[in-house]
Amino acid sequence: GQNIDQPTEMTATEGAIVQINCTYQTSGFNGLFWYQQHAGEAPTFLSYNVLDGLEEKGRFSSFLSRSKGYSYLLLKELQMKDSASYLCAVRDSNYQLIWGAGTKLIIKP
Amino acid sequence: IAGITQAPTSQILAAGRRMTLRCTQDMRHNAMYWYRQDLGLGLRLIHYSNTAGTTGKGEVPDGYSVSRANTDDFPLTLASAVPSQTSVYFCASSDGPDTGELFFGEGSRLTVL
Numbered sequence: 001g002q003n004i005d006q007p008t009e010m011t012a013t014e015g016a017i018v019q020i021n022c023t024y025q026t027s028g029f030n031g032l033f034w035y036q037q038h039a040g041e042a043p044t045f046l047s048y049n050v051l052d053g054l055e056e057k058g059r060f061s062s063f064l065s066r067s068k069g070y071s072y073l074l075l076k077e078l079q080m081k082d083s084a085s086y087l088c089a090v091r092d093s094n095y096q097l098i099w100g101a102g103t104k105l106i107i108k109p
Numbered sequence: 110i111a112g113i114t115q116a117p118t119s120q121i122l123a124a125g126r127r128m129t130l131r132c133t134q135d136m137r138h139n140a141m142y143w144y145r146q147d148l149g150l151g152l153r154l155i156h157y158s159n160t161a162g163t164t165g166k167g168e169v170p171d172g173y174s175v176s177r178a179n180t181d182d183f184p185l186t187l188a189s190a191v192p193s194q195t196s197v198y199f200c201a202s203s204d205g206p207d208t209g210e211l212f213f214g215e216g217s218r219l220t221v222l
Binding site for chain 2: 030044089096
C-alpha cells in the first residue's frame with residue numbers, strides 16, 4: 001500500500017529553527033509537495049520538490065532524497081504565525097496525490 | 110480574485126437527506142478535485158475531473174457523485190447522507206492533473222445527524 005509518515009505534533013520556540021520530516025512509500029514518484037494549513041482554513045502551497053536536493057524559499061526550505069523516500073521542511077526564524085499544520089503529499093505514478101496526516105506545529109514564545 | 114468558492118460553508122443535515130456541495134473556480138484550471146479531511150487522517154480524494162466532461166473515482170467515492178458540465182463548476186452530491194459522511198470537504202483545482210500545485214477552496218463543514 002501507499003503510505004506517507006510524518007510526526008503528529010511538534011513544539012518549537014519563537015525565533016528558533018524546526019525540521020519536519022516526511023517519509024513515503026508510494027507507487028512511483030512524480031513530485032513531493034508541502035502545504036501549510038492553519039486551523040479552520042484551507043491548505044496553502046509552500047513548496048514542491050521533484051529532484052533531489054534543497055529548495056529554498058525565504059524562511060522555508062524543503063529537501064528531497066528520492067532514494068531514501070524522505071523529505072523535510074525546514075522553517076527558520078520561527079514566528080507565532082507559523083503555528084499551523086504542515087502537510088506532506090506525494091504525487092504517485094498515476095499523478096494522484098497521496099497525503100500524510102499532517103504535523104501540527106506549536107510555536108511557544 | 111476569488112480563486113475557488115465553495116458553498117455552503119457549514120451545514121447540518123439529517124441522515125437520509127440529499128445534499129449538494131457547490132464548487133466554482135475562476136482560474137480556468139483543467140483539473141478539479143473533491144477531498145474530505147477527517148481528524149488524524151490525511152486528505153482523502155473522493156472524486157476528480159481532469160477536464161470538463163470527464164470525472165473519475167478517487168480513494169473514497171462510495172456515497173458521492175460529481176459532474177463536470179463546464180470548466181468552472183464541480184458540484185459534489187451526497188445522494189442519501191449518512192453520519193460517517195460528517196467531515197470537512199475541500200474542493201481544489203490545478204492547471205492539469207500532472208502539473209502545478211493544488212489551489213483549495215475554504216472548505217465546507219458538513220455534519221450528518
